[in-house]
Amino acid sequence: MIVVGAGPAGSSAALTCRKAGLAVALIDKARFPRGKLCGGGITGRARGHLDAVFGPVLDPRLFHETRRLRLMAGDREIGALEDTPPLWMTMRQDFDAALLAQAHAAGVEDYSGRRIASLDVETGSAVLTDGQVLRGRVMIGADGVNSGTARALFGRAYDPRRIGFALEAELDAPADAAPRAELDLTAARWGYGWAFPKLHGVTLGIGGQAGRNRDLRPRFDAWLVARGVDPARVVVKGHHLPMGDPRPPPGRGIVLLVGDAAGFVDPITGEGIGWAVRSGQLAAEAAAVALAAAQPEQALARYLDAVAPVQRELSRARFLARVVYHPLLQQRFLNLIAGSPRIQRRFLDLMAGTIDYADLGPAHFARLGWRLVTGRG
Ligand SMILES: Cc1cc2nc3c(=O)[nH]c(=O)nc-3n(C[C@H](O)[C@H](O)[C@H](O)COP(=O)(O)OP(=O)(O)OC[C@H]3O[C@@H](n4cnc5c(N)ncnc54)[C@H](O)[C@@H]3O)c2cc1C
Numbered sequence: 001m002i003v004v005g006a007g008p009a010g011s012s013a014a015l016t017c018r019k020a021g022l023a024v025a026l027i028d029k030a031r032f033p034r035g036k037l038c039g040g041g042i043t044g045r046a047r048g049h050l051d052a053v054f055g056p057v058l059d060p061r062l063f064h065e066t067r068r069l070r071l072m073a074g075d076r077e078i079g080a081l082e083d084t085p086p087l088w089m090t091m092r093q094d095f096d097a098a099l100l101a102q103a104h105a106a107g108v109e110d111y112s113g114r115r116i117a118s119l120d121v122e123t124g125s126a127v128l129t130d131g132q133v134l135r136g137r138v139m140i141g142a143d144g145v146n147s148g149t150a151r152a153l154f155g156r157a158y159d160p161r162r163i164g165f166a167l168e169a170e171l172d173a174p175a176d177a178a179p180r181a182e183l184d185l186t187a188a189r190w191g192y193g194w195a196f197p198k199l200h201g202v203t204l205g206i207g208g209q210a211g212r213n214r215d216l217r218p219r220f221d222a223w224l225v226a227r228g229v230d231p232a233r234v235v236v237k238g239h240h241l242p243m244g245d246p247r248p249p250p251g252r253g254i255v256l257l258v259g260d261a262a263g264f265v266d267p268i269t270g271e272g273i274g275w276a277v278r279s280g281q282l283a284a285e286a287a288a289v290a291l292a293a294a295q296p297e298q299a300l301a302r303y304l305d306a307v308a309p310v311q312r313e314l315s316r317a318r319f320l321a322r323v324v325y326h327p328l329l330q331q332r333f334l335n336l337i338a339g340s341p342r343i344q345r346r347f348l349d350l351m352a353g354t355i356d357y358a359d360l361g362p363a364h365f366a367r368l369g370w371r372l373v374t375g376r377g
Helices: 008-019 044-054 092-105 148-154 216-226 273-292 296-325 327-339 341-352 362-374
Strands: 002-004 025-028 063-066 069-073 076-081 087-090 109-112 116-120 125-128 133-135 139-141 164-171 181-184 191-198 201-209 237-241 255-257
Touching: 002 008, 002 125, 008 025, 008 044, 008 092, 008 273, 044 273, 063 191, 069 327, 069 341, 076 327, 076 341, 087 092, 087 191, 116 148, 139 148, 139 273, 148 255, 164 216, 201 216, 255 273, 255 296, 273 296, 296 327, 327 341
Parallel strands: 002 025, 002 139, 025 109, 069 181, 139 255
Antiparallel strands: 063 087, 069 076, 116 125, 125 133, 164 201, 164 237, 181 191, 191 201
């Protein structure tokens, strides 16, 4: 097996392959620990997927846990909750390195810090820049939003009309200087802003659909200033994220795409770590079954079946995003949240992963639609 990309999706896929007894080469152009621009927010949902693959053995010192969350609409507080389901905040540099270390400890072959010169998606082979050739009967593309594997399959890594973009800055404040997580639902168009407390600082960011946020940098600067942060004194970085931009289908032939390479990011919350781990696991399990039957060409069909519930969940979220973020409805939605602790709770349960979009049945959507149309809370 070849897995390209050693973020959460790739480490999950590679470790799952090893557990099934397969030989796996895990290639990443970076040496770890490596930085990855990310809020590092881990929901209960993501934690469940992590535990399923890596076991509940991740060092607790990787996480800052918070149960306090403030919902904002600009400078207006629309909700403050003190006992939310737990959210864990991590620094991706350390977190990703810990996941990868577990994969290596299980016997995954380490090709980190190695660059790929060419990828043949028809034969499942990768030629590294030093001339070494790796061949897999199945290949898993876990190489993130700018996936070279997706480009080799479909000619492009993402749809520029739907892709998201986010900016972030890290502040060196002790965690108790910003003890609660904060979400600002109006910081960006079709997106939001966040302040996530970490063990040794705070991550501030805003992000949304790239095409609707051409002015994201000046918006972010103004948002920082409103929080008393001088934009000139922090390092601002940007990165795409495929919120609401899934690949249909996530793979071709003997190549399966997982995580950001497949576009598995929640279009409302931008959450992608949990889906990366889950899709990596599902792809590896599908490949293991297909290879055990000596039918590598069956891996994709098995993966598509297994990953369909993830795709359904993300398409429900895409539907709801049109309500939460549509400019004609957003003000009413924010008023509803502000006026109803029940809706606040529901929204937070969704964000924290205590409930899924599937748990909001048609009756919930109908009720929400009625309230938005009538303006009644
Ligand atoms: C600003 C921002 C904030 C975010 N906040 C959150 C959050 O709070 N919570 C959350 O759940 N999600 C968040 N996300 C989304 C989350 O970061 C991604 O969904 C997640 O990292 C996806 O994991 P992955 O393994 O698929 O890809 P990645 O983590 O991007 O890993 C891909 C790996 O592939 C490697 N690679 C790329 N190209 C090649 C190549 N040619 N050859 C070899 N290796 C290659 C890279 O070096 C990298 O290590 C955020 C994203 C952004 C941009």
